[in-house]
């Protein structure tokens with residue numbers, strides 16, 4: 001997740017101790033919880049971003065090995081190294097980093113408030129959510145990222161990313177939904193054979209995806225089977241899988257050189273539920289040509305809002321868009337919301353009829369000058385009733 005802030009104010013004792021450097025940054029303008037292009041753009045725009053990494057600093061690319069499709073690296077680059085370069089590039093322009101988990105947010109008024117597992121309370125003028133998505137895994141032996149398992153050494157959850165490494169090799173795809181059919185079909189471009197292992201005797205995938213897979217001569221199916229273990233070693237890579245035949249109650253080994261787990265993704269957006277509009281899976285809805293969400297000043301980018309492409313370069317591209325959106329948002333305050341209220345950079349909300357101002361602490365004050373009698377009908381009228389001047393910004 002990445003967030004755009006004006007001020008970063010740790011209020012607890014723990015927060016003060018851990019954030020001593022950051023707490024001095026009264027001009028902090030962007031708080032981030034992921035470190036792709038949004039940070040670099042925001043930092044170069046002198047928004048002095050703060051990245052909040054969650055449980056996985058560097059994100060999904062830190063659990064893969066070779067990345068061959070990110071532009072600018074003709075020979076490819078290791079995922080963790082690419083993330084390290086992002087971080088260094090962002091730091092060069094003054095970005096600060098904080099490793100903690102955002103567990104609660106209040107987006108009802110600006111500045112927005114975020115709370116973390118370590119007890120920080122952070123105030124944000126803008127917020128960019130780049131919390132990504134997580135591939136769902138089976139949790140079987142051999143599946144974990146290397147060196148614990150063979151993840152990145154023949155085990156993957158991304159055919160677009162890793163399919164190329166399996167030229168001429170037999171591979172297994174686990175799953176029975178649209179994701180699995182899409183991955184299996186795509187992988188037939190490279191693999192000598194793709195075997196779909198599914199725990200039922202029919203697929204959940206849409207009819208059109210099923211038809212495509214059934215017609216593909218390079219795809220075959222093992223039905224009613226659970227994958228129980230991925231076999232191999234760091235020296236050999238993947239050599240096979242252990243399958244359990246649910247009907248026969250028997251285990252067997254199946255030879256292959258790659259395993260793709262294709263049982264879906266879960267966007268890491270639970271903490272924003274109830275605040276941001278999402279689809280049924282939890283992907284944040286953005287406004288098409290911009291990265292704006294339903295809340296003015298909150299933007300989303302990367303896999304947290306992308307159920308379709310889910311690539312490093314698309315995450316970086318939408319991150320760039322979100323950073324520019326956030327910068328323009330801050331530049332164009334006060335802005336009018338869809339309800340007709342205007343929101344100032346101090347987080348004051350001027351009512352649609354211009355009669356009152358709700359302060360950031362919730363106090364409602366009159367917006368009518370002392371020497372001006374309120375209009376007879378109570379409604380905002382020209383000639384006397386005015387909004388707070390935007391020069392306060």
Ligand SMILES: Cc1cc2nc3c(=O)[nH]c(=O)nc-3n(C[C@H](O)[C@H](O)[C@H](O)COP(=O)(O)OP(=O)(O)OC[C@H]3O[C@@H](n4cnc5c(N)ncnc54)[C@H](O)[C@@H]3O)c2cc1C
Pocket residue numbers: 001033034035036052053054055056057058059060061063064066067068069070100101102103130131132133134135156157158161162268271301302303304310311312313315
């Ligand atoms: C095994 C694997 C291999 C891949 N290989 C490639 C490849 O070769 N090429 C390619 O283009 N793409 C590849 N991808 C896809 C690519 O990694 C993603 O598309 C990309 O990382 C998405 O970036 P993101 O910033 O949106 O999210 P992520 O990389 O998922 O990062 C999300 C960040 O947000 C943090 N976070 C989440 N919730 C919170 C919270 N509540 N508070 C604070 N922080 C939080 C996480 O800790 C993490 O740091 C691969 C993915 C996987 C899983």
